[in-house]
Amino acid sequence: MKKEGFPVRVGAICDPRDPYRGGLAAVAPLGKLLRLDQPQWLDPAGLSADAVHQALDALHAEQPLDAVIIACSPVHHIVYLQWAVRRGVHALCDKPVVCAENASWDPGAALRVERHFDDLLGELTRQQEKKPCHLAVPLRRRANDAYLTAAREIEAVHHNHKQGITSINLIKNAGMYRLPAEYGLGDAHGYSSGVGSLAFSSYHFIDVIAWYLSLALGQATQLAVTNPYVRRLGDYLQTNESEVLGELLEGREGAGERPELPPAALRAEVDFVFHAELLDEDERKLGLLTYSCFNNTYSHRTSPPQKVDLDGLIPFREKGRMSQFVMDINQGSLQHLVMSKNDVVGENYQIALRRRRNPCISDEPSRSWLFENAHAGSDITPRHLTQAFIKLAAREEISPDLGSRLSFLENQRLSHALFSSFYQLIATNYAGGSPERRIIRLT
Incomplete structure (x- = not known):
């Protein structure tokens, strides 16, 4: 600029x-x-x-x-x-x-x-x-060509046939492998603040679920959210999973060392699953949204810690972190979409999208897209979003297309309601409270 x-x-x-x-x-x-x-x-x-x-x-x-x-x-x-x-x-x-x-x-x-x-x-x-x-x-997925394409497909079927979303099944594998001692490092992806993987890139995917649902609510008026599974850092470190790759990276001598981590870090979530039942005004079940996040999955990591990381000279880098997900979406019997990605963080991402529509409503029942270099190659990137924000702060006009892809606090009500409900359920789980559900109103 x-x-x-x-x-x-x-x-x-x-x-x-x-x-x-x-x-x-x-x-x-x-x-x-x-x-x-x-x-x-x-x-x-x-x-x-x-x-x-x-x-x-x-x-x-x-x-x-x-x-x-x-x-x-x-x-x-x-x-x-x-x-x-x-x-x-x-x-x-x-x-x-x-x-x-x-x-x-x-x-x-x-x-x-x-x-x-x-x-x-x-x-x-x-x-x-x-x-x-x-x-x-700056939620880059709301501006990304791949996610916008899926959004347009969802919105079109809802607009023409009033068919709401009946299921979203999202599985995210982060591949964020860390040696046990690295969980004690600070910065925005640290665990010492008593929050874990939900507080990091998970919010992007929670927002995508909220965004797509808002485009095709159908008869849904509320969500009933539950937390059937959570694994905390302390649970993970008690297994040998943290040692298998560690032995290859550092040698067997240091592989068995247990770091002195604060209790708040050991209580933070690493993996979790959430369900959100779609309900109408009479609490009839219309469908189910699921979000499953697994942090220590396949990793491309080949290097031990480096001095510049441990000395805090640069923000800690998640070596070998992956960007993997599969999202399966249904709108009743009229439309099915599946979006997938399986890349090493830092490389050019590919996002595949396939859509099928019932032949009664489409002359093109099946269509596929492959978005090469899906993040950096998108028409609008985080750099454009940042520039647009600075221009708005300077009271300059920005293009309507760019403005529509900026997300503001008032647009985040449903996303944050899901995010905060997830944390309330995770905390209740730790406190030993009886299993419960959180109700989120959609209208």
């Missing part, structure tokens, strides 16, 4: 790591940004929410901030979001928008995931009368 002459400047970086420290400053493009913009560094480590707000107020008074980009551990998002919304500063926030420390095992913390979101949405609505601001969530 600078090259195109857009008057944008990074005024401050808020991070426990000093960006000007030798190891970090040498990493492009951060080093170039530091030379060009010379942003101030704010260290939030050990500060209360009020103290962080005061420090940001001081920066804001010295040189007003037009926008903030929030990309830290999700349990800290709310601190920066509250500050931005109360001051009418535009915010671009990574997913999940709101999480809470220890939500994996503490029912009170899990309930805060829901309450913080509701409070934030209410505060944002009130703020529009004073100093309107945007709170955007």
Whole structure:
């Protein structure tokens, strides 16, 4: 954007790591940004929410901030979001928008995931009368050509025949292999905050389920959500799964070592399954949504930890992480879609989509798509979404097509209702409460 002459400047970086420290400053493009913009560094480590707000107020008074980009551990998002919304500063926030420390095992913390979101949405609505601001969530799948193609197919059948979705079965395999000691490392994918795999890339897929369902509700008016399976980090480390590949990477001498991890990390979820029954107003069953997430599946990893990771010079990299999923969708007897992906993270992704329609409603009963380089090759990428957000913050117009692919806080009600319900169920499971279900209203 600078090259195109857009008057944008990074005024401050808020991070426990000093960006000007030798190891970090040498990493492009951060080093170039530091030379060009010379942003101030704010260290939030050990500060209360009020103290962080005061420090940001001081920066804001010295040189007003037009926008903030929030990309830290999700349990800290709310601190920066509250500050931005109360001051009418535009915010671009990574997913999940709101999480809470220890939500994996503490029912009170899990309930805060829901309450913080509701409070934030209410505060944002009130703020529009004073100093309107945007709170955007860059959910790349809502802008991706492959997912949009599936969305159009779903919407078309619902529009023409009023047939709602009757089943979605989504299986996600993360392939996020870690040596046991690596679970103690920090950054946004750490477990030390008492939240696990649900708080990370799972939100993308929860949002896809919510998005597709909202396009074709049919007669559904509510969801009954249950949690039939959860495996926590402590359970996983008691098996030999963490040692099999570890022996190949590090040798047998260190393979049996057990890291000293805090209880909060050991209680965090690694694998889980959720069911959401589709119900009508009379609680008749219309179908079922399932989301299964398995973290320690096939991994492409071939290397042990590296010093730059362990020293915190760069964010911890999930070596050998996979991006694998299969999503099977039915709209009654009229349409079936299956979408699949099986790639190493960092390589060019391929997403395959196949759709079948009943021949009574289509001249083309079967159709297939293969999206090569599916993320970076999409018409609109996260880079475009970020640029669009910055232009909105500068009160510039953006194209309607680009604007329609930006997701804002008010668009996340159903996605976050599912996400927060999942955490409440996981925490209840740990607390030993009786199995229960959470009801989510759709209308």
